[in-house]
Amino acid sequence: MFRSITVSEIKRLTPQSVAISFSIPDELRKEFSYLPGQYITIKADVNGQKANRAYSLCSSPYSGEAHTIGVKQTDNGLVSTYLNNELLVGDSIEIMKPMGNFTVNIQQEHARRIVLIGGGSGITPLLSIAKSLLLKEPQSTITLIYGNRDEHSIMFFDELDELSLRYPAFTIINVLEEGEALHKGRLDNATLSTLLAPFASDEHAEFYICGPSPVMANAESVLEHHHITKERIHREFFTAPLSIDEEPVEAHETSEKNISVKLYGRSYEITVNPGETILDAGIRQQLDPPYACQIAACCTCRAKLQSGKVHMDSREALTDDEIEEGYILTCQAHPLTDDVLVDYDG
Ligand code: FES
Incomplete structure (x- = not known):
């Protein structure tokens, strides 16, 4: 779930990049706890154009510093340009809790x-x-x-x-x-x-x-x-891998499917068109599902497959354990059966 969070500091790092810090209110501290290497997802509204983007935290959860991201302005980057040039200290911005598998298992006694x-x-x-x-x-x-x-x-x-x-x-x-x-x-x-x-x-x-x-x-x-x-x-x-290992798409993916989705404690029935991903179908039917990269790189769109079968174009951001536990990337998943139940809260 996205939360409205206040920007507490913006520091210019280079002509093309800034560090942005957030003031996390006490009641959201637990939800926003994180591991080193994880990222947050920002939902930006830039002059009426809405876009989600994932940015890694550069702060350490152990140093007492504020949650901070580093943002480099990219050519024609809608959100990165906005964050670099228009966002101000004191502004509120929509942020989702930290996520991601790119982290380190820290042990005090390790010498490696x-x-x-x-x-x-x-x-x-x-x-x-x-x-x-x-x-x-x-x-x-x-x-x-x-x-x-x-x-x-x-x-x-x-x-x-x-x-x-x-x-x-x-x-x-x-x-x-x-x-x-x-x-x-x-x-x-x-x-x-x-x-x-x-x-x-x-x-x-x-x-x-x-x-x-x-x-x-x-x-x-x-x-x-x-x-x-x-x-x-x-x-x-940060960008799509050079080569993605794609499994062959099943022939029966080409028909429309009616599936169930659990999101933020509510249940929905949605239609997924041929070739459409579950995420795109959710966005089209205004469910406001979580996502950021849409290229299998972040994991923000992760959900648990409670029943049915899906085909995933790529599984890059998921660990083997997550796959084993039934997690899917909804930005890559196409339903193969009508009994698909996708649980974003799972
Ligand atoms: S939105 Fe990033 S992996 Fe699906």
Whole structure:
């Protein structure tokens, strides 16, 4: 459920990005508790145009700081442009509670190596994870490999610098396309092969990747080349993955289906047209279901399939455990039977 939350601070990070903090009222503290690396969903109304977007929290739940997101303005980005240029301190904005599986299981007694690989605004969940580990897992070492165009486009430059000075366990390797840098270029295969090689032999090291699709694909391919197991590679997509493993669409998907939906404690019967997703059908029939990316990258549209069968075009944001428990991404799901019951509250 979306809540109306007040903006408490807006800090300009770079000419193209801001950090936005929110004042969560006491009665919503529990609902808005979060794990490092999770995101919130914003429902924006920009001059009558409504849009939902997911933004990772860059704050740490353990530092006492306000819930904060980092937003980079993208070309023609309706919501990111609004958040960068028009939103003001004191404004209220619709926000849904933190969600997401891109997080870290912090244990005080762990002494491990964590490698964070980020490009551009992919730093936001990585910053939350780094700060949380430094505070709560003091024996672990954290290395951030961070790619940007130039020094002026590095989000959270001062905060990262300060963290690396305060915590010897935190090292930053900046990779810049332009200007003065120890490591020049992009986070391509060659650069990542060189930078990740020293960590590949550590069989307990964990890798967290967030950034544009090419950066994620390059990092994954280098880690796979070094035989790093899937369980030790954690990924957060901001954009659609380069290739999505699509199962064949069943032939009977092409007929209209009448399904049941539970949402915010109420039950509805809706019609899903041929080729339409359950989410799109819910939006069309004005149920106001939760969603953000609509490309299987966030998980905001997650619901439990209580009965019936669906086909999912992609399941990218769901963990194997969630699939096992019957969760689906409604932005990717097409009903195959009429007895489908989808429970957003489940
Ligand atoms: S809306 Fe993001 S996964 Fe469905």
